[in-house]
Amino acid sequence: MTAWDPALLATPPLTDADDRLPPAHKLYALRTLPMGEIRAVGFDMDHTLARYRSPEIDELAFKKSARLLVRDRGYSPWLLEVGYDPAFAVRGLVLDGLRGNLLKLNRERQVVRACHGSRALSRPELEGIYGRRRLSTAARGFRNIDTLFELPESHLYARMVDGLDQGLLKAENYLELFHDVRWAVDTAHRNGEMKAEILQHRDFFILREPHLALALDRLKREGKKLFLLTNSDWSFTDGVLGHLLNGQDEARPHWTDYFDLMVVSSRKPLFFTDTPDAVALGHPNAFSGGHAAWLEARLGAEGEQILYVGDHIYGDVLRSKKNASWRTLLLVPELERELKLLEAKGPDLRELFRLETARRRAQRRASVLQDQWKRNRARRHVLGARLSTEAMAALDHEASQLALSAEALRRRVDLLTLETRGLLSAVEASFNPMWGPIFRDRDEQTRFADQIQQFACAYTGRVENLYMVDPQATVYAPVPTLPHERREMVRG
Numbered sequence: 001m002t003a004w005d006p007a008l009l010a011t012p013p014l015t016d017a018d019d020r021l022p023p024a025h026k027l028y029a030l031r032t033l034p035m036g037e038i039r040a041v042g043f044d045m046d047h048t049l050a051r052y053r054s055p056e057i058d059e060l061a062f063k064k065s066a067r068l069l070v071r072d073r074g075y076s077p078w079l080l081e082v083g084y085d086p087a088f089a090v091r092g093l094v095l096d097g098l099r100g101n102l103l104k105l106n107r108e109r110q111v112v113r114a115c116h117g118s119r120a121l122s123r124p125e126l127e128g129i130y131g132r133r134r135l136s137t138a139a140r141g142f143r144n145i146d147t148l149f150e151l152p153e154s155h156l157y158a159r160m161v162d163g164l165d166q167g168l169l170k171a172e173n174y175l176e177l178f179h180d181v182r183w184a185v186d187t188a189h190r191n192g193e194m195k196a197e198i199l200q201h202r203d204f205f206i207l208r209e210p211h212l213a214l215a216l217d218r219l220k221r222e223g224k225k226l227f228l229l230t231n232s233d234w235s236f237t238d239g240v241l242g243h244l245l246n247g248q249d250e251a252r253p254h255w256t257d258y259f260d261l262m263v264v265s266s267r268k269p270l271f272f273t274d275t276p277d278a279v280a281l282g283h284p285n286a287f288s289g290g291h292a293a294w295l296e297a298r299l300g301a302e303g304e305q306i307l308y309v310g311d312h313i314y315g316d317v318l319r320s321k322k323n324a325s326w327r328t329l330l331l332v333p334e335l336e337r338e339l340k341l342l343e344a345k346g347p348d349l350r351e352l353f354r355l356e357t358a359r360r361r362a363q364r365r366a367s368v369l370q371d372q373w374k375r376n377r378a379r380r381h382v383l384g385a386r387l388s389t390e391a392m393a394a395l396d397h398e399a400s401q402l403a404l405s406a407e408a409l410r411r412r413v414d415l416l417t418l419e420t421r422g423l424l425s426a427v428e429a430s431f432n433p434m435w436g437p438i439f440r441d442r443d444e445q446t447r448f449a450d451q452i453q454q455f456a457c458a459y460t461g462r463v464e465n466l467y468m469v470d471p472q473a474t475v476y477a478p479v480p481t482l483p484h485e486r487r488e489m490v491r492g
Contacts, residue, residue: 023343024336025465029458033327033475039301040260041219044268044310045230047148048331049463050240051207054148055086057198060205062152064194065184073180075160078168082159088118089154090435091145091334092448097178098141099129100161102154104435107450109134112441113434117161120434141175143182146313146448148333153185195232199239206243211464213248216258222471225299227261229271229308231315234264234281234288261298262286268312269319292324309463313448318455327457334438335461341431348427352420359416366409373402 043049062084069075094103101121104113111130114121121129137144145154160177163169171177188194198205220226230237238255245255252258263271263278265288278290296302303325310316311331320326342349376399384392428436439449452459458475460466469475 021468023339024461025468027329027458027460027465027469027475029475029477030453031457032477033307033457035307035469035475036472037305038224038307038327038471039305040225040227040299040307042227042229042306042308042326043463044308044312044316044331045228045232045237045240047311047333048309048316049212049228050244051209051333051462052198053205053207055084057205058086058148058152059084060194060197061149061185061188062156064188065152065156065181068184068187069160069180073184075180076163076169078163079160082163084152085155086151087432088158088434089145089151090432090438091148091151092438092446093145093154093435094135094137094447095143095145095154095157095178096141097143097157097175100157100164100174100177101129102145102158103130103135104441105135105137105447106441106444107447108444109137109447111135112444112446113436115158115434117165118158119162141178143178144314147311147315149189150185153181156185157181195236199236202239202243206240208244209462209464210248211467213245213252213258215464215467216245217249217252218467219471220258224471225260225301226258227263227295227299228259229263229266229268229295231266231268232264234286237262237264256283256285260285261295263290263295264288266290269315272319272323292320296324307457309466313451313455318451321455328455330452330456330459331461331463332452332459333461335459338431338437338439339461341437345427345430348423352423352427355416355420355423359413359420362409362412362416366406366413369402369406369409373399373406376402 046052063080066079066082070077070079089102092104094105095101096103099116101114101116103111106112110132111126114126114130116125136142143150145151157177160169160171160181161174164171164174164177169177171180216226228237228241232240241255245252245258247253256262262283262285264281264286267274267276267289271290272292275291275293276289278287278294280287296306299306304327306324306326307329308316308320308326309329309331310320311333313330317328317330321328376395380387380392380395380399387395424442428442431437439446445453458477
């Protein structure tokens with residue numbers, strides 16, 4: 001996997017020999033996306049237009065939240081000694097505040113992995129608590145970890161559960177910890193201290209993306225109206241986007257020159273369900289608040305004429321899709337790392353496919369042999385009195401051979417199962433030792449992957465990947481197929 005090459009955008013038009021984009025630069029369509037029909041393209045800011053240095057910004061949120069808990073909620077100073085582990089949590093988990101657990105769910109909303117505090121739960125422990133039932137994450141005490149901002153919250157809660165279990169912290173129960181962590185993280189982001197520190201050290205915390213301005217400019221030149229829709233306030237937005245876009249293009253010297261409409265303090269996801277009035281700010285195209293119908297009227301575009309780009313599966317993608325019928329592009333910054341690991345683990349993944357194919361074939365053959373043995377024994381029982389001694393001996397010999405062959409295949413199945421499990425565990429641990437990859441768990445898609453498929457029209461790793469998408473062309477999704485159709489397509 002190559003890093004983003006600045007020369008890529010400076011080269012002449014691509015030829016047939018070099019028209020393959022690296023996977024990390026691609027836009028992956030889940031629904032056919034006719035860009036020519038899009039009249040307006042909107043962007044979230046945090047972790048979308050603006051990428052922050054991680055894990056440094058996560059550690060900043062972790063430490064500021066811990067200080068608030070000690071200073072204002074009376075927690076033990078022990079909490080200040082706890083270090084932040086950036087590898088502990090991944091996006092797509094669910095926090096169970098009632099039991100002090102973090103959970104990974106499959107697409108059926110069943111718990112497939114879990115930890116209590118920072119301790120991984122064994123399969124018997126997991127099934128003893130959650131069984132195999134479908135979990136409702138909308139119930140009291142649950143919180144979906146759907147944004148990168150929530151990863152420090154997950155780790156802080158887990159370590160506080162450890163502290164309560166070890167007698168280092170005092171609280172009534174895990175739910176009290178849950179509510180206090182929620183308060184601390186929200187306060188750390190809301191009271192201005194974090195934002196002030198980020199802006200004071202913007203060269204360190206905010207990653208410059210030289211191709212961001214090119215991507216936005218191409219959309220503008222092709223007649224798309226661009227808008228900003230962010231929950232951040234004007235002061236922070238101006239500081240961040242000014243750092244990223246000011247002076248990048250002589251024709252657009254200020255960041256506001258890229259946007260036809262700028263909406264800050266939007267209160268997403270409530271922006272898509274409530275109808276508060278928008279408040280005009282100092283710039284003629286800048287507003288605070290508002291709602292989706294008002295925004296559509298300002299832009300002269302509505303529904304599927306609008307493409308919205310954001311990183312939050314619920315606040316940006318699900319709500320804009322369900323309540324406003326906008327087309328959606330989900331930003332998944334983790335995608336680049338996952339793609340690199342998939343490439344690096346390619347030989348292991350192919351070996352897993354080979355082992356699993358062999359295991360299933362051996363299991364199927366063993367099942368057939370076992371059935372033939374049962375038929376043999378049933379025939380001997382029914383026909384025994386009418387068979388000759390030679391016929392009985394022949395049946396017994398056949399049964400013996402069938403039993404030996406079936407047993408040999410069962411032993412092969414067991415060996416292949418052990419080999420597959422060992423290799424699969426090693427591959428998944430390379431993504432994350434506790435949770436594995438964010439899109440899959442063994443042979444199942446995760447809840448996070450399922451939500452992407454349900455609500456996103458497309459997904460990609462960075463906004464600047466839009467530069468390589470023709471603003472007037474159609475981005476085609478894979479043709480939906482049933483398993484038997486895929487087989488025939490591959491054979492053909």
